[in-house]
Amino acid sequence: MYRLRILDAVQFRKLVTMDDVIPGVKEAYKLFSSGKAGLFPIITHEFDPGRTDMDIKSAYMDGAGIYGLKILGWNRDNPSVLGVPALAGLIVVMDIERQQPIGILEGTPVTFLRTGAAGAIGAESLARPESVNAVVVGSGAQGRAQIMGLSKVMHKLKNIDVFDAQDIYAEKMAEDISPNYPGIKITARPFSSLKNYVKNADIVVTCTPSKEAFIMYGWLKKGCHINTIGADMAGKQEIDPEITATVKVFGDSRIQVAQKGECQHALSRGMISSEQITEIGEVLNGTRLGRTSADEITMFDATGMALQDLMTAKVALERAESLNIGVVVEMEQ
Numbered sequence: 001m002y003r004l005r006i007l008d009a010v011q012f013r014k015l016v017t018m019d020d021v022i023p024g025v026k027e028a029y030k031l032f033s034s035g036k037a038g039l040f041p042i043i044t045h046e047f048d049p050g051r052t053d054m055d056i057k058s059a060y061m062d063g064a065g066i067y068g069l070k071i072l073g074w075n076r077d078n079p080s081v082l083g084v085p086a087l088a089g090l091i092v093v094m095d096i097e098r099q100q101p102i103g104i105l106e107g108t109p110v111t112f113l114r115t116g117a118a119g120a121i122g123a124e125s126l127a128r129p130e131s132v133n134a135v136v137v138g139s140g141a142q143g144r145a146q147i148m149g150l151s152k153v154m155h156k157l158k159n160i161d162v163f164d165a166q167d168i169y170a171e172k173m174a175e176d177i178s179p180n181y182p183g184i185k186i187t188a189r190p191f192s193s194l195k196n197y198v199k200n201a202d203i204v205v206t207c208t209p210s211k212e213a214f215i216m217y218g219w220l221k222k223g224c225h226i227n228t229i230g231a232d233m234a235g236k237q238e239i240d241p242e243i244t245a246t247v248k249v250f251g252d253s254r255i256q257v258a259q260k261g262e263c264q265h266a267l268s269r270g271m272i273s274s275e276q277i278t279e280i281g282e283v284l285n286g287t288r289l290g291r292t293s294a295d296e297i298t299m300f301d302a303t304g305m306a307l308q309d310l311m312t313a314k315v316a317l318e319r320a321e322s323l324n325i326g327v328v329v330e331m332e333q
């Protein structure tokens with residue numbers, strides 16, 4: 001007999017906050033870059049290309065005693081036809097020593113926090129601590145998650161200018177979330193004015209599903225840090241590869257950023273080599289340097305790893321156990 005805990009989105013959100021998730025994701029990056037955690041090959045399938053697809057991302061963390069997977073399904077038409085989100089899925093966590101399942105969680109709120117935490121860690125580790133002005137491009141779920149993450153670690157931030165290809169989404173996001181950040185002025189700007197704001201930004205975050213660059217070479221000011229979040233599969237692109245070729249590049253996984261991240265475009269054109277990419281876990285472990293001068297431009301290519309989901313799920317499951325939250329199923333075997 002063993003016990004399996006099931007947590008839905010409402011229970012998860014009550015149990016963990018961005019503050020709880022940032023240290024867990026940091027630990028996941030550190031374990032990964034020191035060989036104590038790894039990723040299994042990603043499985044993807046398109047049922048009806050452009051309309052319905054799925055992927056399964058899985059990972060193991062010897063260093064944390066768990067392994068598991070996230071399965072995500074996507075149906076483009078769900079919001080308009082069924083009135084439900086396009087993306088939905090589950091996280092399954094297994095115990096390495098006992099080889100038994102320990103938890104099942106709804107995937108979307110975990111993705112939200114763990115990706116916001118990735119952006120936070122990128123900025124905290126690489127941006128100049130005195131950064132005041134940020135630009136966030138993409139005003140969907142990740143726009144919100146990225147602002148939440150930045151607000152936790154960049155204590156001098158005063159202005160966040162938000163953008164979206166559809167200006168109305170940026171306006172809606174600024175209106176919705178401004179009350180949550182009393183010390184930061186969050187302002188929606190027309191997408192057509194992006195260049196003017198990027199030129200003055202200390203931190204730039206891109207979090208859209210774009211397949212074409214919209215931040216161009218020469219726009220970023222000296223000392224700027226950019227988190228590229230949106231590019232998480234082959235073909236996605238948010239920034240000019242000339243930027244990647246001329247800044248100091250960091251990524252979550254050296255292999256994955258080459259296949260799915262923003263780095264894919266500069267690498268495939270021979271503009272950089274993969275040895276030039278430093279993993280964020282190497283910076284956190286102190287084995288490679290992060291920013292070395294106030295003037296250099298740094299970039300963190302965050303493609304997303306199942307390790308982040310598993311570590312976040314672990315934090316939630318441990319807390320749920322101590323507070324007796326969630327549905328516990330007694331499993332026979």
Ligand SMILES: NC(=O)c1ccc[n+]([C@@H]2O[C@H](COP(=O)([O-])OP(=O)(O)OC[C@H]3O[C@@H](n4cnc5c(N)ncnc54)[C@H](O)[C@@H]3O)[C@@H](O)[C@H]2O)c1
Nearest residue numbers: 115138140141142164165207208209210229230302303304
């Ligand atoms: N790296 C990771 O770990 C990770 C995690 C989650 C999501 N993502 C990726 O981040 C991206 C955004 O995810 P989301 O959940 O916020 O999606 P979303 O659909 O909630 O929001 C995306 C927003 O981007 C806007 N947009 C689309 N194309 C644009 C463009 N070319 N320029 C400016 N704005 C544009 C849309 O209008 C929309 O408001 C996706 O590509 C997603 O796959 C990455």
